[in-house]
Amino acid sequence: MDAVAAKAAGQVVFHAEGLSKTYRMGEVEVKALDGVDLDLYQGEFVVLLGPSGSGKSTLLNILGGLDFATAGTVLCGEHNLTAASEAELTAFRRHQVGFVFQFYNLIPSLTARENIAIVTEIAEKPMTPEEALALVGLGQRLDHFPAQLSGGEQQRVAIARAIAKRPQVLLCDEPTGALDSQTGVLVLEVLERINREVGTTTVVITHNADIARMAHRVIQLRDGKIGEIAINQQRVPARELQW
Numbered sequence: 013m014d015a016v017a018a019k020a021a022g023q024v025v026f027h028a029e030g031l032s033k034t035y036r037m038g039e040v041e042v043k044a045l046d047g048v049d050l051d052l053y054q055g056e057f058v059v060l061l062g063p064s065g066s067g068k069s070t071l072l073n074i075l076g077g078l079d080f081a082t083a084g085t086v087l088c089g090e091h092n093l094t095a096a097s098e099a100e101l102t103a104f105r106r107h108q109v110g111f112v113f114q115f116y117n118l119i120p121s122l123t124a125r126e127n128i129a130i131v132t133e134i135a136e137k138p139m140t141p142e143e144a145l146a147l148v149g150l151g152q153r154l155d156h157f158p159a160q161l162s163g164g165e166q167q168r169v170a171i172a173r174a175i176a177k178r179p180q181v182l183l184c185d186e187p188t189g190a191l192d193s194q195t196g197v198l199v200l201e202v203l204e205r206i207n208r209e210v211g212t213t214t215v216v217i218t219h220n221a222d223i224a225r226m227a228h229r230v231i232q233l234r235d236g237k238i239g240e241i242a243i244n245q246q247r248v249p250a251r252e253l254q255w
């Protein structure tokens with residue numbers, strides 16, 4: 013379903029209101045987020061765009077229950093993240109959220125399959141590691157260790173690990189930031205496929221405006237505030253992106 017239809021159907025996955033985050037370092041205050049109101053809809057692919065320091069990571073970390081807001085509310089379904097205990101947030105992250113970061117954070121001494129198994133073992137209705145790796149096009153790399161994989165392949169293992177628990181939402185912070193553009197496109201194609209085939213609501217942070225062309229919706233962040241929100245009437249397939 014596209015973002016417009018989802019919006020019409022009112023299937024809100026995340027509802028954030030008046031979200032603010034202030035970091036205090038001695039005398040200095042940094043407002044990383046400043047009154048963010050935002051809804052994310054079931055099944056949409058969102059690109060969160062903004063210059064370095066605009067608050068993108070802070071916003072994603074709060075949505076994913078990795079960090080606390082200093083003011084405002086975030087609801088995800090029946091979960092009120094801003095009123096949750098540490099234990100509730102841990103359970104929320106474990107079952108509802110898949111994270112993908114710029115650096116893949118795979119455990120070097122475990123194979124691709126084992127890196128995923130450590131997550132699926134504590135999940136409620138996971139895919140098998142084999143299914144998850146097939147979904148990212150790495151069904152032939154089950155027993156490879158991270159050092160035996162290219163950067164792009166390692167990132168695809170990290171995506172398989174994030175998605176294997178069938179999370180409500182997949183949050184990706186600069187997933188192609190460490191990759192050349194050709195390899196980055198392969199990673200984006202995988203995210204596009206998971207969004208289409210599994211229907212996982214996906215948020216991708218980038219400062220690369222070209223990547224925004226593949227999104228249903230593009231949300232601009234500037235100085236901790238939401239700027240323009242645009243809907244792409246015509247999405248560009250990831251494989252046609254170039255930067």
Ligand code: ADP
Nearest residue numbers: 035042044062063064065066067068069070071
């Ligand atoms: P982005 O991901 O868009 O580059 P961030 O969310 O990382 O931006 O940071 C937003 C602002 O908050 C920046 O000014 C950054 O320096 C500041 N910031 C982020 N994390 C911390 C922290 N742990 N302590 C102090 N300031 C921080």
Ligand code: MG
Nearest residue numbers: 068069070185
């Ligand atoms: Mg960041």
